[in-house]
Amino acid sequence: MRFSPYLRIVPHPEKPGWSLLFSTRKASLALLPDQALEVLRQGRPLAEKEMAALARLGLLTEDPAAERAIAHGLLQEINRFSPGLSVAVILTLDCNFSCNYCYEGSLKTRQTMSEATADRLIDFIKARFRPGQQKLILDFYGGEPLLAQERIRQIAGPLKEFAEGQGAEFCFTLVTNGSLLTPRTVEELKPFGLQVAKVTIDGPADLHDRSRPFRSGKGSFETILRNVRDCCQLIKIGIQGNYTRENFRRFPELFARLAAEKLDQEHLLQVSFNPVLQTTDRFAPAEFRNGCCSINEPWLAEAAVWLRAETLKRGYRVAKITPTPCMVDLDNAFTVHVDGSLYQCMGFIGHTDYAVGDIRQGMKDYRQVYNLDHWRQNEECSDCSYLPLCYGGCRYMEFQRHGAIKGVDCQKDFWDSALEKMIQQAVLWPQKKG
């Protein structure tokens, strides 16, 4: 038995003489005395049941080449096992906010999906939902999706009936600015399948109100917080915040306010903070210059690790470090734009070169335009221990930097800086299951 090519060994942060063994392929984690680790390093075995456990966890392997083949085939395996169909729907480009970094930028208009397009979308999704699939999940995006509640009901109602008629589960989520997420709205939408709302709060009130004001210029923080507090017993709510290099250190100030509102881990699905991207395309807001252009910017690893620790310390759930496929790589996931055009990633909406068809004429072959399997042509990716965490990185970031998906968005520098501490966080602040 040999060490897996996807094994990362890091010292236990609090127990000298012990090490943590993490698999980037399995996302498994084990604790082992350094003496035992030394035995393995010398090529000698431990007790049979321990060797079996280490192999089961993907930490040891008989055959590193076979282990690599499994990692290289993981996306196909995920597609094979995928239990359902996931559709992101851009319901409207209208928004009642004026965020300084808005990714829609000049794409934002008053346009909302028409009734006829929504009807066609229902038929399109029904035709794509294969017998035997267990889940149909819609993510409503915008603009602000709650400005188009009638359209939500129009789409979700028939699809819920359809999916449940097939013996499948149906639900939908909202990616919302939270300003219209009142208990009354939630109660009205729950019978249509609303289960989760993902609400953006950019740190404490003054920071948030500067980056995410109402279109009038008025601050939105208090309205959002009140809505989250009033709705958190009715549906699952996840909070995410978008930080910059200049303001990330103040984000934990938000936690005091969440605590004052009794919004603890029992009431929130997850809290995650992400860097604001610096978009550079033709829709990008001209005045905004504080976003990040690469996951490998050195400050970002520090910020991501530190904010994750600050979140875990307070008992909130954060995203686990696991192999997580990009939406582009999934056969059963796509985005529908407000006009019915189709994209493989919601980042590309409006960039018609990346449209992969539409709901009237169907989906085209998108392998070339999205540079599918680009990492397979890259020798460094093939042997990289971070491959399962990355699979060529984010195509949207690559597009923003180069105007095309020319190659991989290598994340090696980020993981070199961040992974050890993120593994250690798992034992410093173990997460409760949500």
Next chain:
Amino acid sequence: MEETCLLVIDEGFDPDELGPLMLCCKAGTASLRG
């Protein structure tokens, strides 16, 4: 071959556990718009 104290903290994941709701990037660089 003596027994050591291997402690399994996390069994990891199976691909069939990866539902569509898990779509996002780890560092969140392209996770959610809105």
